[in-house]
């Protein structure tokens with residue numbers, strides 16, 4: 551184990567007595583600061599994941615873990631939206647595609663817009679919120695995000711001010727407990743989310759300029775992880791983007807490279823097999839093959855066995871996800 555792994559393992563052990571959010575509790579009124587409280591919940595699990603890992607292998611776009619379902623309806627710079635169901639509670643994280651596409655995506659799993667209990671927004675960039683005004687127009691659900699993100703979204707969502715709920719540090723929503731955590735990105739105040747349901751922990755961490763301690767804590771012990779693997783650094787540096795944009799993407803408030811994502815996964819504290827959806831892949835500065843190659847090189851270099859220690863899948867712009875097993879696409 552590396553020093554940071556040991557430190558995190560010790561941290562996790564010390565939080566073994568951490569409290570668990572009482573299910574059904576009202577939304578807390580704590581101010582949104584988002585130092586990760588994920589650790590509060592990460593120890594609620596007691597067993598390794600996935601008696602039903604097979605369903606993850608078989609399905610093309612959806613992963614079931616116990617009573618949880620995770621699906622990317624779209625992923626990448628052309629639009630992002632994740633549908634997550636825990637028990638009977640359904641949320642959408644981000645709405646960066648048209649409402650019609652969201653509706654169509656939900657229908658594939660037998661759900662409708664009216665089944666959504668809330669929409670959670672990570673940050674105000676167009677690829678995460680372009681479909682939000684119409685989505686709010688067509689539904690009655692609340693939208694959770696930071697005050698800064700809400701303001702940064704501008705006039706288009708002003709008619710829906712009464713639907714805005716400022717993110718607390720943690721909240722209970724039906725059968726789900728949700729903990730936002732701060733991310734390093736060039737947005738007003740961006741966040742990722744960890745969702746808890748029984749023994750299942752699901753984390754979405756995309757649009758990351760770098761791996762901060764908050765991101766590390768949030769992703770640790772997740773059963774399912776949606777993680778950004780945005781670009782191949784060499785391809786980006788030799789690609790068509792102007793220098794300034796390259797620097798923005800490579801910077802600490804930009805996006806995560808394949809290699810950084812792979813190194814992060816290699817050092818991630820986990821219990822049993824982790825199901826990982828590699829998301830937000832650049833269309834211009836990355837390829838599925840490069841992502842696979844990098845993941846294979848780095849993970850196996852750290853002694854991890856793909857398909858055993860981790861199940862990896864690649865998300866595409868349209869949300870279809872391919873399973874990666876030992877490097878075979």
Ligand SMILES: [Zn+2]
Pocket residue numbers: 673675735737757
């Ligand atoms: Zn962004």
Ligand SMILES: [Zn+2]
Pocket residue numbers: 626627630675677678757830
């Ligand atoms: Zn984005």
